[in-house]
Amino acid sequence: MKTLRVAVVHEETGHAAPPDILDTVRQAEAVLRSMGQLDWTCAQIPVGQDLDAFQDTLRRFGPHLVFNLLESFQGTSTLGAVVPALCRQAGLPFTGADECAMILAGDKSAARRIMAATDIPVPAGVDRVALLRGVFPGPGPYIVKSRFEDASLGLDADAVIDARCAGDLVQAMDLRAPAMGGACVAERYVHGREFNLALLAAPHGSVQALPLAEMVFDPGTPGPAILHYAAKWEEGSPAYAASWRRFALDQGQPMCGEMARIGLRCWEIFGLAGYARVDFRVSSAGQVFVIDVNPNPCIALDSGFVAAAGHAGLTHRDVVYRIAMAALEQAGQPWEGRHG
Helix, strand or coil: CCCCEEEEEEECCCCCCCHHHHHHHHHHHHHHHHHHHCCCEEEEEEECCCHHHHHHHHHHHCCCEEEECCCCECCEHHHCCHHHHHHHHHCCCECCCCHHHHHHHHCHHHHHHHHHHCCCCCCCEEEHHHHHCCCCCCCEEEEEEECCCCCCCCCCCCCEEEECCHHHHHHHHHHHHHHHCCCEEEEECCCEEEEEEEEEECHHHCEEECCCEEEEECCCCCCCCCCCHHHHHCCCCHHHHCEEEECCCCCCCHHHHHHHHHHHHHHHHHCCCCEEEEEEEEECCCCEEEEEEEECCCCCCCCHHHHHHHHCCCCHHHHHHHHHHHHHHHCCCCCCCCCC
């Protein structure tokens, strides 16, 4: 039987890279181990500044599939769609979202407008251009976050501000923009609970909503209950210790069903593929809001996505297999090799 050849692609990193970038290497190592269990022939191919050299290496290896773990390129998420674009040009199947889905979901301002226009509940929000045109949703608490970058870049405990007028938000955006990739958005801060819904491709084009995870925040920690950069990435920090994930929720509750329905609708609207994660806030009144749509989320062994898969009875190998098979099926090149 012919062996599946897979190129595992991620951003080239140095030892001094921040933890969110180094995490892609850990993902790649985990994916390669799972592929080894599947007896696939694999090559780990980092993407550096020389795209010609990358394409050369890819051609020489001759993969049946590119497993795309690239989240950012040359230090910015806005260029993270380069691998799907190059693969499409080369006629190579690739895992996860295509370049269009990555760009649309990655622009938090555009994504919010798309969701609002398709009746997906989102917090009221605004970008700097709209503020300067006189658009202001009204006074109250807002969270200021990067418009284009992910991984909570630049987000800290002071990201939630009480804005009385448009000028307050413009000032906050201008102050925080350099640490947030140069552009910000502001969204109404939803005081309440936070949930993550992992979505995984299943056979024949279907999608499975995995068990819903809740992010729990230590009530004794000062500041707003948000998963900012330190809480997400700085292991050993007080913020990191003050938040954790749990799956104790009764998955049969109507609220869980509502979030699963909304998450699957986001999958459809953004044209997601392979795997994704949708993040929610639920207000004290029980109203559900989507706060982020994440194509190609982290699938390192300690990630929330893999934890959710485990609660659904799936191993890391199962996750890798299903993502890969979905990509080949979507490309019209289904693989008949064994699983395990």
